[in-house]
Amino acid sequence: MNVHLILFLAFGAVAVAGAINLLAQTHPINSALSLIAVMAALAGEYLLLGAEFLAAVQVIVYAGAIMVLFVFTIMLLNAGVEERTQGSRVAFLFGIPGLLLGSVLLGWVVLRHSGTEAVAAGALPGDPKTIGQLLFHEFLLPFEITSVLILIAIMGAVVLASKPPTHPPGVPARKVG
Amino acid sequence: MALPIWLFILVSVIKSAVVLVVLLTAVAYTVWLERKVVGHMQNRWGPTRVGPFGLLQPAADGLKFLFKEDLTPPHVYKPLFLAAPLIAVIFALTSIAVIPFGNSVTIGGYSIPLQITDVNTGLLLILGVTSIGVYGVALAGWSSNNKYSLLGGLRASAQMVSYEIALGLSLVGVLIMSGSFSLRAIVDAQGGHFWGFIPRWNVFPQFIGFFCYLMAAYAETNRIPFDLPEAETELVAGYHTEYSAMKFAMFFMAEYANMITVACLATLLFFGGWHGPIFGPPILQAVLPVFWFAAKIVAFLFLYIWVRGTLPRFRYDQLMAFGWKFLLPLALVNLIATAIAVAW
Amino acid sequence: MVPLSYYLVLSGFLFACGVAGFLIKRNIITIFMSIELMLNGVNLSFVAFAAHWHALAGQIFVFFVMVVAAAESAVGLAIIIAVYRTRETLNVDQVNLLKL
Numbered sequence: 001m002n003v004h005l006i007l008f009l010a011f012g013a014v015a016v017a018g019a020i021n022l023l024a025q026t027h028p029i030n031s032a033l034s035l036i037a038v039m040a041a042l043a044g045e046y047l048l049l050g051a052e053f054l055a056a057v058q059v060i061v062y063a064g065a066i067m068v069l070f071v072f073t074i075m076l077l078n079a080g081v082e083e084r085t086q087g088s089r090v091a092f093l094f095g096i097p098g099l100l101l102g103s104v105l106l107g108w109v110v111l112r113h114s115g116t117e118a119v120a121a122g123a124l125p126g127d128p129k130t131i132g133q134l135l136f137h138e139f140l141l142p143f144e145i146t147s148v149l150i151l152i153a154i155m156g157a158v159v160l161a162s163k164p165p166t167h168p169p170g171v172p173a174r175k176v177g
Numbered sequence: 178m179a180l181p182i183w184l185f186i187l188v189s190v191i192k193s194a195v196v197l198v199v200l201l202t203a204v205a206y207t208v209w210l211e212r213k214v215v216g217h218m219q220n221r222w223g224p225t226r227v228g229p230f231g232l233l234q235p236a237a238d239g240l241k242f243l244f245k246e247d248l249t250p251p252h253v254y255k256p257l258f259l260a261a262p263l264i265a266v267i268f269a270l271t272s273i274a275v276i277p278f279g280n281s282v283t284i285g286g287y288s289i290p291l292q293i294t295d296v297n298t299g300l301l302l303i304l305g306v307t308s309i310g311v312y313g314v315a316l317a318g319w320s321s322n323n324k325y326s327l328l329g330g331l332r333a334s335a336q337m338v339s340y341e342i343a344l345g346l347s348l349v350g351v352l353i354m355s356g357s358f359s360l361r362a363i364v365d366a367q368g369g370h371f372w373g374f375i376p377r378w379n380v381f382p383q384f385i386g387f388f389c390y391l392m393a394a395y396a397e398t399n400r401i402p403f404d405l406p407e408a409e410t411e412l413v414a415g416y417h418t419e420y421s422a423m424k425f426a427m428f429f430m431a432e433y434a435n436m437i438t439v440a441c442l443a444t445l446l447f448f449g450g451w452h453g454p455i456f457g458p459p460i461l462q463a464v465l466p467v468f469w470f471a472a473k474i475v476a477f478l479f480l481y482i483w484v485r486g487t488l489p490r491f492r493y494d495q496l497m498a499f500g501w502k503f504l505l506p507l508a509l510v511n512l513i514a515t516a517i518a519v520a521w
Numbered sequence: 522m523v524p525l526s527y528y529l530v531l532s533g534f535l536f537a538c539g540v541a542g543f544l545i546k547r548n549i550i551t552i553f554m555s556i557e558l559m560l561n562g563v564n565l566s567f568v569a570f571a572a573h574w575h576a577l578a579g580q581i582f583v584f585f586v587m588v589v590a591a592a593e594s595a596v597g598l599a600i601i602i603a604v605y606r607t608r609e610t611l612n613v614d615q616v617n618l619l620k621l
Binding site: 002005008012015016018019020022023028031032035038039042045046048049050051053054057058061062065066069070073074076077081094095098099102103104106130131134135138139142146149150152153154156157159160161165 | 523526528535536537538541542543545548550551557560564565571577587588589591594598599600605
């Protein structure tokens with residue numbers, strides 16, 4: 001047992017616990033917080049793999065922006081405890097076997113390939129400079145395309161979430177809530 | 178010379194303890210400074226009774242917070258209600274870990290940097306920690322199960338996410354000029370002078386960036402004129418309406434610790450950190466950088482308080498419009514101009 | 522030193538949890554969070570493989586995944602808000618009709 005393995009296991013345990021808690025909780029805000037724990041643990045794993053810039057971005061973008069958006073929406077819509085319905089039981093019947101199947105498959109992978117080459121701590125320099133050079137030279141075109149994607153997403157979100165247009169003439173406005 | 182591992186751990190623990198004690202004291206005395214300065218601005222005396230000039234007031238306040246009844250209202254969502262102040266204060270105190278206070282000092286042949294840890298993505302770490310700090314406020318608002326708290330929490334999360342973009346972009350200009358995320362490297366790049374007399378501080382070439390940073394920082398720390406999440410005239414006390422005693426004190430500490438972090442960051446990125454005139458005997462030369470750093474931070478804190486004593490509170494739509502329609506484009510323009518100037 | 526397979530197992534487990542959550546959860550926001558969990562699981566395997574093959578491109582892919590996730594969550598949450606406005610529910614079982 002070396003330090004690297006211990007840290008891997010610690011972060012991994014947090015991630016696994018968070019993922020299971022996400023499934024177990026019925027209130028969306030608890031699920032959201034478990035997901036944040038998973039993301040923070042994954043940032044730790046990235047650090048172990050030497051991807052320090054990625055770890056920082058993971059925390060800033062995922063935990064700090066995307067999940068804040070989720071929590072914000074949960075607060076805004078005042079989402080309560082989810083109710084179980086007929087459909088959910090059917091999904092349950094499919095979900096649990098799926099999870100089991102996945103676990104068995106993974107176990108098989110471990111047994112089969114447990115001798116794979118080990119990944120050293122900080123094996124790859126994922127520092128901002130290298131990443132930036134790669135991003136703006138080799139991956140310039142995908143980068144630009146994603147910026148267009150983001151722009152479209154912004155416009156879409158603004159259009160979707162903005163106030164519904166004034167109702168057409170002759171149709172009375174529907175009273176909400 | 179690199180330290181042996183046990184000595185490294187010992188030194189780190191000592192540094193963390195010292196920094197924590199200094200930070201908490203600074204938080205307490207920032208509150209005192211604020212009450213005193215705002216008092217004088219409003220033609221009052223501020224605290225005068227406890228100790229000379231009211232200097233022991235922070236201790237009295239601390240004792241009061243400790244001994245007050247710690248109410249937990251029956252309708253709150255308890256786990257998050259208890260966790261929220263902890264989240265707020267922990268993340269507010271964490272970000273100080275990468276702030277350098279001065280150059281290295283040499284003790285017994287070992288060079289020890291005046292910083293808890295020097296990571297080469299220090300600035301990103303601070304941004305990440307601040308962005309997580311939103312949860313403290315948002316969850317406090319939500320878990321209190323109270324409409325004023327909820328509104329405060331909603332406002333806080335929307336405001337902090339919005340201004341974080343402007344905050345990040347305003348710093349990119351500095352990053353382009355110094356070419357590093359490491360706070361120590363950024364400060365080192367600011368040594369020396371322009372034309373022999375103006376200090377080579379980033380604030381001179383980057384004054385637009387500094388303006389954006391300052392505005393965004395006020396919004397990020399929920400201070401007047403952007404303290405909408407706790408606007409007492411409309412939301413009672415916003416997200417901490419239901420909190421009392423030590424739990425309230427934790428939010429209070431988090432707010433002031435955030436102020437200090439923001440002031441540290443402004444000093445490091447725009448005002449040359451610990452650079453300043455160095456003179457006198459060797460012992461003075463060793464102490465002066467830390468003194469300059471502290472002096473600049475106090476100046477920033479004074480600015481905070483000054484603004485609080487001067488400006489009224491914005492309306493929420495004005496706040497959002499200012500952030501998105503003015504500050505963000507301005508930061509972008511500054512970024513592009515800096516990039517062009519550097520590439521030239 | 523941690524074997525690559527450990528990272529893959531963790532990533533696969535997270536992905537499986539995401540799939541399971543996607544299937545069993547009824548709250549539309551939680552379903553959405555399950556998708557994010559799946560993306561995170563995939564990201565971990567990207568980074569692990571990047572370190573394993575000494576190819577930084579793997580880390581770059583993670584950036585793109587994050588960008589797409591951000592765009593997706595912005596639009597998705599906007600859709601959720603729009604759905605909530607018209608249906609006043611977040612339960613996907615009650616949002617099964619195209620027309621009100």
